[in-house]
Amino acid sequence: MNVKTIFSGFGGQGVLMMGYSLAHGAMMHGFHVTYLPAYGAEMRGGTANCTISLGDEEIASPIASEPDYLVVMNAPSLYTFQNRLAKGGILFLNASIIEARPTRKDITFYAVPCAEMAEEVGNPRAANVVMMGAFLQKTGIIRPEIYLKSLETIMGSKKKTMPESNRKAFDAGFRFLESVNGGTGR
Amino acid sequence: MQGNCVIGEAAIRAGCRFYAGYPITPQNELTEYMAEHLRKTDGGVFIQSESEIAAINMIAGASAAGARSMTSSSSPGISLKQEGISSMAACELPGVIVNMMRGGPGLGNIRPSQGDYFQATRGGGHGDYRTIVLAPATGQELADLTMDAFDLADKYRTPVMILADGMMGQMMEPVVFRKPKPRQYPECYVLKGAGNGKSKFIRGLILDAIEMEEHNWKLARKYNLISQKETRCEIHEAKDAEMVIVAYGTAARVAKGAIRRLRSMGLKVGLFRPISLWPFPTRELRELSEHIKHFIVFEMSTGQMLDDVRLALQGFANIDFFGRPGGVVPTPAELSNVVSRRYPQKDAYVDRFLRFKVVEGPFGP
Numbered sequence: 001m002n003v004k005t006i007f008s009g010f011g012g013q014g015v016l017m018m019g020y021s022l023a024h025g026a027m028m029h030g031f032h033v034t035y036l037p038a039y040g041a042e043m044r045g046g047t048a049n050c051t052i053s054l055g056d057e058e059i060a061s062p063i064a065s066e067p068d069y070l071v072v073m074n075a076p077s078l079y080t081f082q083n084r085l086a087k088g089g090i091l092f093l094n095a096s097i098i099e100a101r102p103t104r105k106d107i108t109f110y111a112v113p114c115a116e117m118a119e120e121v122g123n124p125r126a127a128n129v130v131m132m133g134a135f136l137q138k139t140g141i142i143r144p145e146i147y148l149k150s151l152e153t154i155m156g157s158k159k160k161t162m163p164e165s166n167r168k169a170f171d172a173g174f175r176f177l178e179s180v181n182g183g184t185g186r
Numbered sequence: 187m188q189g190n191c192v193i194g195e196a197a198i199r200a201g202c203r204f205y206a207g208y209p210i211t212p213q214n215e216l217t218e219y220m221a222e223h224l225r226k227t228d229g230g231v232f233i234q235s236e237s238e239i240a241a242i243n244m245i246a247g248a249s250a251a252g253a254r255s256m257t258s259s260s261s262p263g264i265s266l267k268q269e270g271i272s273s274m275a276a277c278e279l280p281g282v283i284v285n286m287m288r289g290g291p292g293l294g295n296i297r298p299s300q301g302d303y304f305q306a307t308r309g310g311g312h313g314d315y316r317t318i319v320l321a322p323a324t325g326q327e328l329a330d331l332t333m334d335a336f337d338l339a340d341k342y343r344t345p346v347m348i349l350a351d352g353m354m355g356q357m358m359e360p361v362v363f364r365k366p367k368p369r370q371y372p373e374c375y376v377l378k379g380a381g382n383g384k385s386k387f388i389r390g391l392i393l394d395a396i397e398m399e400e401h402n403w404k405l406a407r408k409y410n411l412i413s414q415k416e417t418r419c420e421i422h423e424a425k426d427a428e429m430v431i432v433a434y435g436t437a438a439r440v441a442k443g444a445i446r447r448l449r450s451m452g453l454k455v456g457l458f459r460p461i462s463l464w465p466f467p468t469r470e471l472r473e474l475s476e477h478i479k480h481f482i483v484f485e486m487s488t489g490q491m492l493d494d495v496r497l498a499l500q501g502f503a504n505i506d507f508f509g510r511p512g513g514v515v516p517t518p519a520e521l522s523n524v525v526s527r528r529y530p531q532k533d534a535y536v537d538r539f540l541r542f543k544v545v546e547g548p549f550g551p
Contacts, residue, residue, distance in 0.1 A: 033360065035359070036358075060439065060442035060446050061517075062357055063515060063517050063518065065443070
């Protein structure tokens with residue numbers, strides 16, 4: 001198995017954190033993994049993306065020519081990356097701020113209104129964690145418990161309530177896609 | 187762990203106790219890491235210097251006083267350090283210099299590139315000298331080669347360069363730190379007060395031409411010894427290969443991805459990855475050319491290592507080249523397309539649609 005995922009969105013949406021937490025979780029699971037951020041003279045409100053490669057053998061290239069999974073948190077990211085997605089790949093999009101839908105017919109996509117859902121669970125800044133719940137529900141790369149443990153590790157103990165609130169956000173996303181079938185482009 | 191931090195941690199574990207540096211993207215995390223962690227060590231000193239030139243001269247000083255020392259920068263900053271590196275080579279002072287290459291020439295940009303190969307492997311500064319250059323390609327190698335760099339620097343009393351690029355610096359990978367070897371070096375040169383013994387003197391200025399010539403030959407003999415003993419390379423999937431990609435560092439990672447794709451199309455492609463860029467693994471590459479006749483050099487530059495490959499193969503094999511300079515990191519798909527188009531054809535007739543999977547464009551294959 002060798003899976004590549006690109007996370008993309010505005011800087012400040014926690015896009016790099018999504019990738020980093022997935023990479024950490026994958027490492028704890030025992031996968032080989034690389035985390036490659038697109039770095040540059042970037043800032044809040046600018047664009048951010050990162051590529052995670054993971055698998056049970058050594059990662060040849062940390063760069064994704066055709067990622068298997070794509071998570072887009074804003075519309076520009078959808079336009080930039082949807083054509084890179086591999087045939088049969090899965091696309092997760094932040095339906096809270098993206099009105100457009102992918103046009104490709106050979107992929108599956110899930111629209112997750114993660115900002116509204118994060119607000120519902122009382123943590124508006126956890127939209128990215130909601131998305132991670134949705135992502136792991138459909139991809140099943142690592143078990144949710146491992147992921148949440150990793151998230152807790154890397155977030156540190158800034159606030160005592162943080163792990164609990166993240167868990168709620170994650171569960172919301174995870175349950176949201178439990179019984180949802182993906183759409184394809186029209 | 188992030189690549190830059192891996193180097194910092196490996197250096198500290200290897201016993202580096204002096205670091206001086208000046209900020210430049212994409213290696214700032216290394217300076218930051220040393221600032222935070224060096225002070226927690228026994229006697230560690232971190233200095234954010236007023237310039238790159240000051241930093242290299244500070245590590246020369248610390249090295250003369252017997253400390254394992256390191257500095258780091260990225261391309262434009264490394265250019266500034268050349269005078270100091272030349273001086274360290276002349277004075278035979280050990281030290282580790284990390285270069286996280288970025289796009290150039292000039293200030294260029296901050297994206298990963300491999301344009302400093304010539305500068306690193308040809309000495310860089312003025313005068314008749316060489317620096318050992320190690321090129322890691324994985325997070326694990328960043329750790330291992332950093333530790334090796336300190337050992338090599340001590341063993342040969344010469345500056346050693348770690349040549350990586352912005353991508354290696356920014357990328358995170360799991361790393362296991364090995365136990366460092368105990369430090370072995372001839373203490374005879376270290377300036378720590380003469381006591382009752384003879385006074386010591388380290389200098390790079392030798393005005394007498396005959397004396398300078400002797401010093402040059404002494405250095406040259408040392409460099410010859412290094413060329414014989416310290417070459418390193420990785421040969422990957424080359425046993426049955428018809429064509430071999432020659433690439434180092436990040437480019438080699440891209441090449442490995444491309445090879446996976448090419449092999450799935452049925453094309454027998456392997457990889458030759460120099461780990462020591464100077465000394466270049468000439469002997470190993472020439473041995474490989476005994477049964478492989480097609481090589482393609484792939485670099486994130488317009489063709490620098492290409493010269494060393496030509497020198498090594500001396501016309502005994504075909505050498506092709508593909509490069510993307512300026513901070514562009516090609517995808518494995520792009521490289522595999524290039525390689526498949528230049529793959530040696532054996533039969534008079536080949537159905538290209540059968541043999542090669544053609545990547546479909548918007549207007550068909």
